[in-house]
Amino acid sequence: MEESALRREDKKVVAVVGAGLVGALNACFFAKRGFEVEVFETREDIRKAKVVKGRSINLALSHRGRTALKHVGMEDKQIVSKGIPMNARMIHSLSGKQSPIPYGKKGQYILSVDRANLNKELLTAAETYPNTKLNFDHKLQDWSAETGLMTFARPHGSKTQTQADLIVGCDGAFSAVRKQFLRRSRFNYSQTYIPHGYMELTMRPRNGEFAMKPNYLHIWPRNTFMMIALPNLDKTFTCTLFMPFEEFEKISTGDEVIEFFQKYFPDAIPLIGAATLRRDYFRLPAQAMVSVKCSPYHIGDKCVLMGDAAHAVVPFYGQGMNAGFEDCIVFDEIMNQFNEDFSAVLPEYSRVRVPDDHAIADLAMYNYVEKNRKIKSFVHFFLKLLDALINSFHPSANIDQVFQVTFTRTRYHVAVERWHWQDKVINRGLLLGAVGAAAGGFYLLI
């Protein structure tokens, strides 16, 4: 008992900034190790909020994410039971024909999960640890990499300060923690917005049942446009339409929406409903998508970035959340390896994890090949590159890579290396560049 009391006294404070998916999960990982965990979140508690802000409604949970959830004992009961298995993709042709493309081996599936529900479950799980405290309505204003002192703005203009032994930045693609990194020398950083935006539309149940077959990831590939649909527990589908911003902007009336759908997604009109389409298309403007890469992920022994704060990815490989959840496992493994000594753990985490997170950011970007850029002198090379891209990304090819990324914990950068054409076309930054200037379509690889 005395030893336990002593340990409690010695406990180090870990501040997790951001109570989104990765922040909440990470709080569980640190709490399980016995740290004094303080979670700080800008927004209110989503479990009490009337309207949950935020974008994507559902997400594809695959092997890496599930493994991370299992580590904190919450894979099955709360999450998997509330997810909908998607055993294959279902390709919708222009004529309305539907063709399934299964995930390589029999029995393999990914799960469509509700983002808000998953986040709520993770927060509740974190709170069950007596050594974890959740602090909502705390907006990070400033922090010191030297002392670990953080300043938060509270509602009504007040401020509060807290000191931590370790600050874990899980505050998303527009991370406030990361701002401090940007001020330091030799921090490499890039943010790349793609010319496509996305818009979510809801397909309601038909006669009390799913309007389409539920256990599929539905895909309408249309060259520069694409729509996908994931099933929800309430028997709706969330459809996500991807297209260049300028195409979104061309459509300004309900008639034009219907005309557009008639041309590209005619089978979806009766499923979503013409009246709903006319209205919902104008509910929110199309949203931007950004790819963020940086290095290193840590400063000294005081701060580390994880999840989207370290590596926001475009959604075309369905790995954003899964990569963020896997960050938590990788960090946890290194904590074991180095006896929780932050001064050794943090550099090792950057060393090990940066190449993998960069690999998945790039893989996701490869699936997005922008069309119609007329950089003429570049065309020759790109036609070749494009061949490689198209061959690689057609879902019937490339099964091995998709398998490794989606159904194993093979390190992302290893999955990239094993990828044949990678031997020829190489380096990620390289391809990122290529993607920006190539001509072609884009595809989904989940």
Added chain:
Amino acid sequence: MEESALRREDKKVVAVVGAGLVGALNACFFAKRGFEVEVFETREDIRKAKVVKGRSINLALSHRGRTALKHVGMEDKQIVSKGIPMNARMIHSLSGKQSPIPYGKKGQYILSVDRANLNKELLTAAETYPNTKLNFDHKLQDWSAETGLMTFARPHGSKTQTQADLIVGCDGAFSAVRKQFLRRSRFNYSQTYIPHGYMELTMRPRNGEFAMKPNYLHIWPRNTFMMIALPNLDKTFTCTLFMPFEEFEKISTGDEVIEFFQKYFPDAIPLIGAATLRRDYFRLPAQAMVSVKCSPYHIGDKCVLMGDAAHAVVPFYGQGMNAGFEDCIVFDEIMNQFNEDFSAVLPEYSRVRVPDDHAIADLAMYNYVEKNRKIKSFVHFFLKLLDALINSFHPSANIDQVFQVTFTRTRYHVAVERWHWQDKVINRGLLLGAVGAAAGGFYLLI
């Protein structure tokens, strides 16, 4: 007279943030057009400062930079007369042999100019316009892209606010103006630090004369290391040593400095002086070099980035200042074209200038090919790419490109396109990636 008075009353206010080289020159351009120009600079007036902080001592002024100076009537008298023509590069071999490599055509030269002197002359030139006011000790804290309202911190903690019709961010690679851009959606940005650092060493006169032939850009190419030397009016040379940070860090005693120079730059030891070397090597730590690219350069009709704030480049093509000065001409040309209507000028400036500034950032980076990165699976492709790089960058090849970049105003992106192997290896982002992972040496292209 009445009309002139009226015009004066209507005058728009242009705030130039940053009184470095590009800011001071830009102030002249805007003042010449009759705008009410306010220049804001964080530091004190360098013309009054006892110690001028800042890094590089001298710079290579070439055609683009000179053309911009000519636009505001100050090329010859103040600047060219105080620069030292460099008619050729002078390559120093390990054995001490010196071999000149002239700039393509006879009579072509670039000028070694003193950065501090050039900056002072530009500030004085800007101040001769009655419609220009220089405000030193003004550190930009915040500004609004909607209203043009800026808040500056003054010494001793006070603050001051000013409103402008146009804010021109010329505040360098770590631009405070740019921070506001980073918060906006669809702003693409990257900062890439290269693994090399640089250190400046002074070579004093010998018997009252230059220690080496003055009218040359002296270069000691040593694969992953490189030293260059540019002449100064006071008959000194400023030597700049480039090498990977970890190599700099290996040297911790005076003996090790001498040992290192004996191995790589033996002919420089008597020229710099062993005692000076032993001391000066430890005066300042090696400095980092960053390449910054972003897009677009403007927000609405209120703000535009120019110079290093928009495109910091690595120094291996000697085009940093020249590109920044050319920015001023390009903006000026577009101002003519669109009748000083900022709402038309700013988007056009981004459209026209981004590809050129990205091209020169990439060209400068291509000259820097990092050695010794052992990414084995990538080697095959890179050996080929490297061939292309080495062939292209050897100064005896590639004369046409160097000529266009250094001695003409051919648009940078056109110089890139005309470059033969570019047809094969393509896109800049691509090469930037390549450069990061390739094996080879690096070279200077000025």
